[in-house]
Amino acid sequence: MAEMVSNKQVILKDYVSGFPKETDMYITTTSIELKVPKDSNGVLVKNLYLSCDPYMRPRMRNVEGSYIDSFKPGMHISGHGVARVLDSENPEFKKGDLVWGMTGWEEYSLITDSKLFKIHHTDVPLSYYTGILGMPGMTAYAGFYEVCSPKKGDYVFVSAASGAVGQLVGQFAKLFGCYVVGSAGSKDKVYLLKNKFGFDEAFNYKDEPDLNAALKRYFPEGIDIYFENVGGKMLDAVLLNMRIRGRIAICGMISQYNLDIPEGVQNLMNLVAKRVRMEGFFVRDYYHLYPKYLEMIIPHIKDGKIVYVEDIAEGLESAPAALVGLFSGRNVGKQVVAVATE
Secondary structure, three states: OOOEEEEEEEEEOOOOOOOOOHHHEEEEEEEEEOOOOOOOOOEEEEEEEEEOOHHHOHHHOOOOOOOOOOOOOOOEOEEEEEEEEEEEOOOOOOOOOEEEEEEEOEOEEEEOOOOEEEOOOOOOOHHHHHOOOOHHHHHHHHHHHHHOOOOOOOEEEEOOOOOOOHHHHHHHHHHHOOEEEEEEOOHHHHHHHHHOOOOOEEEEHHHOOOHHHHHHHHOOOOEEEEEEOOOHHHHHHHHOOEEEEEEEEEOOOHHHOOOOOOOOOOOOHHHHHOOOEEEEOOHHHHHHHHHHHHHHHHHHHHHOOOOOOEEEEEOHHHHHHHHHHHHHOOOOOEEEEEOOOO
16 A cells, blocks of 8 residues: 555635635645546645746636636646656656646645656756746747747837736846836835846836836837736726837736736727737647746856745645735746745
8 A cells, every 4th residue: 555645635615606715725634645546647635836927816716717727726726937846657756846836735746647848957946947947947939939920129018917827027128238128116126126137217107197108108119019017007007108010918917817807908909000010828748948048048047147035835824825916916027935945
């Protein structure tokens, strides 16, 4: 008989309407066998770090036809994470391997249907594979370089710019030779954008009663590239300020995730008048570029040309509060939950 161990899990109580609360989730303890069933192609992992990401909020709704399945009430939720392999029936992985990919919000996970990436670079913090070296990093890379088709000297605007993706987009744009402005939701985050990440300018959108006027102040000649993380009123204001043949990459719309009825966008005619290309994208379509991304980003991290800020919550019990905090801007940088030591 294989060893059985207790396994704490974060469970979704029921589908969530409006702003999520910590009480929409709860911690329970089950047990799990430390052995992968034969011929299952499965991988059993011990989770080390879990990633809190805005896309997880729509999964708390009963939504059909989405690019990713809704969570099931009464079941543990899932997300990207970093883990160590304890047992494997998958020939690509062996005991002791470090991996990142989609895993459960629990101490141990049996993974049979998820794309996992083996971690080879261990001379950087393992938690980075929930962010700069994981899904958010690939999102920033694919969105900026592939979707936005940047040119040196472009005027670039990034919303939610201090978050897991935005902080990287701004730094990529600066390395590329662009003028970069970011928006965030607090004075401290604005300071971070200008003094840590090297943005040319930054502003607190909460202090701007007229977003259109604010953008005209920072972009008197208009915006070439907008990396969209927010939606709603911000997108409407940006549409008024795009330059001819500008590009908008839609990564997410966090301002809309807690609304039962999404806000309408009224300035779409500007796409026609200014010949603007607006494109949504899904990072999974670009994972084939991951080796190329690592070749670029690892040296930049080691040379200090790219910096990354994390907000780490300790323990699985802290995971519900950490996830909910994303939607009030409580986190500073990439929100990570540390589940276990390496």
